[in-house]
Amino acid sequence: MIRKFSLLRHSFRGLLGLAALCVAVQVQSADHRDYRSHRLGEHSLTIETSDGSVTLSPLGTAALEVHYQRDGLKQLPSFAIDSSSERAPKATLDEEKDRLVYRTDGLTAVIHKSPFRIDYLRNQQPLIGEELGFFANETMRGFRFALAPQEKLLGGGERVLGMDRRGQRLPLYNRAHYGYTTESSQMYFSLPAVMSSNKYILLFDNSATGNLDLGASEEDVLQFEAVGGRTSYIIVAGDTYPQLIENYVAVTGKQPLPPRWALGNFASRFGYRTEQEVRATVDKFAEEDFPLDAVVLDLYWFGPDIKGHMGNLAWDKNAFPRPEKMMADFNERGINTILVTEPFILSTSERWDEAVANNALAKNLAGQPKRFDFYFGNTGLIDVFSEEAGDWFWNIYDGLLQQGVAGWWGDLGEPEVHPSDTVHAIGMADEIHNAYGHKWAQLLHDKQTAQYPERRPFIMMRAGFAGSQRYGMIPWTGDVAREWGGLQPQVELALSMSLLGFGYTHSDLGGFAGGEKFDRELYIRWLQYGVFQPVYRPHAQEHIASEPVFHDRRTRNITREFVKLRYRLLPYNYTLAFENSQTGMPLMRPLFFENESDSALIDYKDAYLWGDDFLVAPVTEADVDEVSVKLPGGVWFDYWNDDQYSGDLAQVDVDLETIPVLVRAGAFIPTIDDIATTRDYSSKALTLDYYAHESAPQSSAYIYEDDGTTVDAFDRGHYEKLTFTANRSDGGIDFAFDREGDGYKGMPEARTITLNIHNWQQSPASIEADGDALTLFQREKDFAAAPQGAWYDKRNDQLLVKFTWGKQPLQLAVKN
Structure with missing residues (x-):
């Protein structure tokens, strides 16, 4: 058979x-x-x-x-x-x-x-x-x-x-592929x-x-x-691939800079059934010392069952008796609430008659609301191409925003079921099917920015069209299988989308569909990879918890460090988001960007660049203790232990607590201290890890800073760009620190900078900041206690220099 x-x-x-x-x-x-x-x-x-x-x-x-x-x-x-x-x-x-x-x-x-x-x-x-x-x-x-x-x-x-x-x-018809793994053409x-x-x-x-x-x-x-x-x-x-992307998004539109909290950690599952369960989950993250910025509520917020309630688009007050108070309490803790919504209005839902009366539904050939059956029940479909329908739909969203909702998760927007004889305001279903999610995102983006011009939208959807990124669309890769075969294609999917404007494409971390029992190694590997993808959102069917806080101690201890690393890297990651908003440059970048003459790299999908300076290779198979990683040229440092790699291939040792993460020679990697939520973000104390190597005699970098919420902050001048340069010579390294921009609300008046120079192999002869000598301490604890100075870590070949940087340019000279 x-x-x-x-x-x-x-x-x-x-x-x-x-x-x-x-x-x-x-x-x-x-x-x-x-x-x-x-x-x-x-x-x-x-x-x-x-x-x-x-x-x-x-x-x-x-x-x-x-x-x-x-x-x-x-x-x-x-x-x-x-x-x-x-x-x-x-x-x-x-x-x-x-x-x-x-x-x-x-x-x-x-x-x-x-x-x-x-x-x-x-x-x-x-x-x-x-x-x-x-x-x-x-x-x-x-x-x-x-x-x-x-x-x-x-x-x-x-x-x-x-x-x-x-x-x-390639079929051009947006269609769900539930539980996909290593092959999918549609x-x-x-x-x-x-x-x-x-x-x-x-x-x-x-x-x-x-x-x-x-x-x-x-x-x-x-x-x-x-x-x-x-x-x-x-x-x-374009003359180069990055220039080609920049020219493309100049036509199709640039992704607006999201709120900084979009780069934080999300609590999400299918799904939280009660207000008590959501509150307990948020409390569990705090108890287990996991940073958290958002909680995502799936379809139980509007009904007690999977079927029969889609289209209610209002709180089930039996399960969520005080949603406004719940969201306000979360907001006090720096945690944002995201709601799932779908474009289907079931005939059994509380809003069916209202939707019909307001002419909000697509029609059948007789001009009546088109009804059809799908998994969730008998339904109609909101005609997002109709201005009248859009106004009705937006009024519901606006009411929820006023209650305290911070972001939207648009699901089933292919649309998942879309009969060919459905009549929309501008054409038949098959004429406009692939633009449905696009128009839905446009509706939310345009209405929200018009009514709340000082608020950056958050709009996550799984279907759209070319150019949907200009409406702030954040796509995810759908209902992936919770198995190794589901993890393996995620880099390919994200890179393929990011080349055409969708720089925030990400996966349900840990996998969504199926899985009979918890696979600790798979789960940890997926969440480790997630640190270096655009959105950090574990999400899964509820029979196995998607949240790391509900797993065993070893799983919690390993994943906690990676979630915290995600937050420490916020200066770097937020700068990637800024670059994407200006040029369309993806956050995840294929290696062939680095070496355009090597056509073989075009096919390579086992590793990628995270920004300019990280090279990441997710571990996508079980029981792996070594990973072969192609290199695009140059010298690279192991982020975990400073081992150096060059040539065409790196053999990187791993254990369950690490994946291959390499850093470019000459790179500056900015980090902050641990925080509980992005609302606590500040670069007042900033660590710069600089990877010194003779192959990189000159290097430069910058980080982009604003308040994380102001719309068009860069265009308004409400920002800072902190720039760093290094020039290496036989006598040592000269560093320069400068800034531009008019500043922003909450900007530090001065910053404590800890410059960590990797691959430094001798005690320096002298260190001067703007001509003033800094003390070279002999003991680490003396260095840690002092407001400024230096300490040479001989064991790790690192030189740490601490100083205060105000608003003026600063020169730092480290002599051999």
Whole structure:
């Protein structure tokens, strides 16, 4: 029986491939398109062809939107383009006998007149070109591009297929994959976009159901297919991968800086059933000395059972008799409350009649509220594309915000069930399915920022579209299996999403689905990895506790140190969040960013960079005492013991209390002392670990500081940037400390800096701060008790220097 099923499955896959090939043959045999005329506008070029018009619109110095339009072919608005960005890119046009050449500073479109097609170049080098270009028939529309022979393609959203997705045919339909492990071609968050090893991003601005065929049906053809939607694509170029991402988010929108508490530790499970249980859990974190910043309430906040209550969107007062008091008490302790909400209103829920009366639900073909059955009951779906429905939905959220809710967890927003005959305000379900979560996030972001402009939103969702990051969307990777196979693809998923703007993609730490008994090693390994991913949120089905405070002493002791490390690293991590908000640079970065000439690194997904200076390799198998880690070049220090690694490969010893975490030679790693919540955050006492090495004679770094809550703090000047430089010579190391910005509320007037110089192998001859000699203590306890001075730790080859730094620049000289 199993073998029969396997044969049927492979036969079905074969039929899908044959269908795709038939489409390819059909479009190839169509009459070719010819140029007729053109007109050059101030910000666009429109070309009339034999079967419609094509408009090229610069969206930046290295980005173009290309919009094909044909009479009678329905168009939808752009979801991907950030319309709020101010753009005035310049472009020039040269007309030749058989072609037009349309240029911006960073991208050239060569438009061939007959047959009509467009090639793209950067710095006179080919990037990609249309093969057939645009095609459309009664049931399908899309584009075809020619691929280069050795080109690798990344992206396409959440998939577990390897980093290079070339040769794959990717379904474009956001769909839940419950309990996935090491293989998945279709998941919660698909993206109709790829990043090429040739340093371009190709994005199809189309929300409809479709496929992205990356050389699966035809080896050298990239084909996008959809059943409807907008017939446009966006091409973005860059000289480096980070620049490419920056150019991309300049078009699709930058992720706003989240509140600092978003980088703290979350208590979360499926789910807390009563107010008493939530309070006891929060108290347990305090009793066990675990920092905590947020508690996440799953669906029991609005009903006693899993089924029958979705859509109530109001507290179950039997289980939560005093929610406002509960949230206020948590807030006093620096702990934020996050509520799950879903876009489904069950016909058995308390709000069904209200939703119908307020025209909040998507319709059926007869114009009545569309009803259908799914796991949670008989339901309707809120039409987030309708302004009227959006207003009704927002009023519920606003009421909860006024009660004290701090953030939103949007679940099932693919939507998990979305019948094709559902009618939305702007189109049918299959036309807009992949943009549903995007519009939901936009609704929450735009309404909240308009009504509460001084409040940074927190919006966690598992489905969206290209550009959803501009609405503050924080995605997670869905209902992953609670087993080693669930942990293993998490780096690939996070990296693949972060390359296309979603720098906060993270996993349910510890795994969510299944698991018959507690696997201590798996759990610890997942939570260790979580320190170096964007959001720290253990979450799971409740038969095994997701919270570390409810496990055995050894598990608590190991995980406690890692959670505390997460908090100590807040100056570093918050700076990564700031960089992402400015340039789109991901918090988690693939190693090929470091060595762009090594194409093999593109496929590597066992380790990654956390910011510029950490290289992290999660342990994803049981009973491991050594991990092989590829290096992208340079010298790296073991964060735990200062062992040094160089070359192409590091063999790193581990035990249950460590995972491979390496630090770049020349790096400054800023940390603070232990705190219980991010509300206690202060850089008044700051430790800087500097990793000295002759291979890094010059290095620099900075940390970004603001109050953690002010919206647009950087643009308003309400911040500090603390900069650090080191220059090594035969005589020693000269350090410089400087700052910029107007400062922020709660900023320290002066800071106590402890500079820990690693790999220092002799007692220094002298140490001077702005020309004043610092005392070199012979005993560690004397150094610890003094307000400033130095101590040489001979056993660990470290020199510790302590001094006070006010608002003026400071020079520190350490002589051999």
